[in-house]
Amino acid sequence: MARMKIETPRQDAYRKLREAIVSGRFHPNERLVEASVATQLGAGRTAVRAALVRLDQEGLVVLEPNRGARVRLISDQEALEIEEVRATLEGMLARRAATRAKPADLQDLQQVIVEMRSRVEEGDSIGYSELNVSFHQRIWAAAEHPTASRVVGGLKSQGIRFQYQTILRPGRTERSLREHEAIFNALKSHDGDAAEAAMREHLAEVLETLKWAIEGQRRTPRWLPG
Amino acid sequence: MARMKIETPRQDAYRKLREAIVSGRFHPNERLVEASVATQLGAGRTAVRAALVRLDQEGLVVLEPNRGARVRLISDQEALEIEEVRATLEGMLARRAATRAKPADLQDLQQVIVEMRSRVEEGDSIGYSELNVSFHQRIWAAAEHPTASRVVGGLKSQGIRFQYQTILRPGRTERSLREHEAIFNALKSHDGDAAEAAMREHLAEVLETLKWAIEGQRRTPRWLPG
């Protein structure tokens, strides 16, 4: 009998807390009191403590000795830097993926593109965003470069997207879709140069959108309550 | 009175354990029993536990639920991957550094180069290796890209173990010195393209040397006792 995939309390607390931070339920600079968080998450203080250590190492919270933990504020500058690193590494990964992608990989990607198109037509930004993540991750897998994948995955790019609401830019999803299609075509024709170029162009656009979001944020209040 | 910089037991345990792993006192795949490690380090089990979580996130140990921790074995394949990521990111950093390096930065780098030359003439490989690290770190600083620097710094820690053997290749230090001089010249003339190219070439050489070291390692016994 296939055994169930059980989540230990520790992993569970880590996952929940991370999700809560990334999704914005704890806003930047907010103090994370261990006892309080523990009750909110329905976990023990030990588990929360372990989760905080991990998240500190990961860069999502800062952990000062005897002074507790707080959600790390990602500055505008840092957000741009993260996207820059992401562009560099994902460019490399796209190049590799172009030469290594197997038919099955390409088929999967094709499928994601199709679904993306549906979401765009339905105006489902959130669904599109999830597919976006999926698309990139499949490329990482096809690139067969676990180390680079791990590094890119460890960047806080997911949190950024929420903090700045980059999807809300009018017409962004349509352009994004076209950019993804361009990447896919390059991969399909196993053209490494083209793949890297397309990926970098895509992420340059994302960077532009991010700058736009930062500008817009400068006028309007920043974090709204859930 | 300026207050002393006190190390909390937790930081202390982390530092000690990390040092022990990197220096090879625990060899790859060795199990790290919490109680045992705690007594060896003169720390409590709690501190060791926190340290293990951090080191797991950092990639130096693997931490399986209910099965404890062991020193992570870095495969040859992975070592090569790490160097590849490093080359990509350091290339980007060198490019940035070329356009942003201030006179003081260049002077520091020049100084490092001078000292490197001395070490080569004296045949002091270890001293050279330390200067090598210093050289790269100064470039990161000049690039003014904390995020990328942090990522690369995290990678380096894993590669450290391999660093010892790579210097042993005959004539390697001389070539390495020339490569560093090339990088420096590109930075001095504020030529981004040249700087990135020189850095990538340098790290490509390092990669070659690493491959050579891996080949050699395949014949001789691997980890020698302290």
Added chain:
DNA sequence: AAGAAACGAATTGTCGACATTATTGACGAT
């Protein structure tokens, strides 16, 4: 009234005990 010192509430850091889980080795059935 202003500043310094001391107190107190809240929170983190550490330890020991206990529950839970994997692993090893022995035992017995086939």
Added chain:
DNA sequence: ATCGTCAATAATGTCGACAATTCGTTTCTT
């Protein structure tokens, strides 16, 4: 003899209690 089962053991996971530290407030002195 081999495989599967089951107990014994060792290690990890979790919890609660207590010590140590920080920060805000009050109180005393000048």
